[in-house]
Amino acid sequence: MEQRLAQATTELIQELYGQELATAKITVQKTRSEFKGDFTIVTFPIARFSKKSPEQTADELGAKLIERLEELAGYNVIKGFLNLELSDDFWLDFVKKEKTNTEIGFNKSSEVNAPVVIEYSSPNTNKPLHLGHIRNNLIGYSISNILEADGFNTAKVNLVNDRGIHICKSMLAWQKWGEGETPEQAGVKGDHLIGKYYVMFDGAYKQQVSEMIEQGHSEEEAKKNAPLLLEAQQMLKKWEEGDSETVALWKKMNDWAYKGFDKTYKRLGVDFDKIYYESETYLLGRNIVLEGLEKGILFKKEDGSVWADFSEEGLDEKLLLRSDGTSVYMTQDLGTAVLRYSDYNPHEMIYVVGNEQIYHFDVLSRLLKKLGYQWYGKVKHLSYGMVELPEGKMKSREGTVVDADDLMEEMIARAKETTQELGKIEGLTREEAEKLYHTIGMGALKYFILKVDPQKTMTFNPEESIDLNGNTGPFIQYTHARIKSVMRKAEDKGASDEFTTIPSIHPREKVILKRLYDFPNVVKQASQTYSPALIANYTYELVREFNQFYQEVSILSAETQQQAGFRLSLAEVSAKVIHNAMGLLGIDVPEQM
């Protein structure tokens, strides 16, 4: 409709004033709620062409537009703002049409066939997932949904960081002090057990360092030459050489981690189409580097380390292979990128990775370019901000890291507590009740995180996140449940949702209609800006407006059957939009709560 209005206005300007004005230049916006109307055309810029005052221009355009577009029922002008009112029939038709459309808001026609490959999660196998990973996973999963809803094909991929010095640290600590402990024995998830040994390594290493400093070594030297670190480095070398004992230990411990991760992912409700392992891609990266070295694109230093030189582009030199021949992060990311490109021939490759790695991805794309990969521009780093606590940053050293599993558990427990307090589990089986606690707890967590613009650093306040009132996931879920309840009651009463026409549309209804009408635009915009937050905030506005309507206007006891039918239909469409929108965020909405 906005398009039609802009189009018609352009034509009118041409006819009335003989001026060519690009349709895109015309601003058609939603009319602010305090004024009468549905869409508003701002006529200040047009006044220059009409050589009349903005008010006069608006008047002229308004009069003509009404003649021309049958959807328009009236207009008013305030200052330079031309407020256009759509006919009630337009809105009634809209409801009739969307009532049967389960895919409301989703664009199924795809202009692009090549998939958008989206990487997220990217865990290290040396420790369990924490709050930062949760944000990452939720953003990645949601953006994949949103892109699908916008007509793209997507492939969700995970890149597991399953090799490297940090993994060796956990392995070494377990080998030294673990006494064969297994997750089963310890009664903890495998990823948590491994994390325990990683922390253990870190503690012992720090102690060695401080002892060495006491013995007169410099700090730098101590950090570099602490026996434990040297042992870990030795282990990495052995691993890269394929030493069978080291590899066996590595496999065993990584398996523990994977089993733990799977549980976490399942609970979080995220999944992947394909999982890449760095242990399987780093050699490819190394070969590419060696090839680049042969071609003279890269260079070797005296100590045998291999580098890329970006000094001409204003950046630094970047290490690609250590002097002992082992790979670094960039090496494996290079290999993974090349492999992934050949696997998918993608439209785009999106990496959901924290904003601390902006430089890394800048270098990765420059490196790809330097090495002759023409598709380097398809690599997109979708960087998101860190999650902080009210006290400040999470620090593993100080034990302030919020563990993903613990957090989910707490949220669900809180949902259970509140639900029971409010006595909302009447008529539910035990199983259904448990499912509901999960739905609400996870809804609260996911919404709390996704409503914030991904780009921004966010504060995670446990107190607030657990809140179930106000701008929260459970508030949205509650509204959905309310609508469903009304629909069930309607069915019991035998009330029909059929209608042909009604005398007039209530202002509270109009607000909702306009909001619902906007949903496809919001999905489109969320897709273009990779922002689940737009969907979250949109949904909140919708349910707030619905609750105002619900409070003020009776659906089932409407004055006439026609009116009841219309209101019921309006509620149904609202429920569908809430359902679909929350689905894009990976949040379930219950039938009852």
Added chain:
RNA sequence: GGUCCCGUAGCUCAGUUGGAUAGAGCGACGGCCUUCUAAGCCGUAGGUCCCAGGUUCGAAUCCUGGCGGGAUCACCA
């Protein structure tokens, strides 16, 4: 120091390609359950949109310069 990101109510956040009197939630205070679920609704209080210039009919939004906070520039990932 270079590059990048951020700065809106006491706190957490919205604010479309520049548009009308800058909005929510939480917290505070006061109302509303014989009527579709009170996890709700209504009202009150709360603002130098970090500062200063500039562009424009019009700036929280764009430009320049400051100030404040963060990230990054590793033989860490």
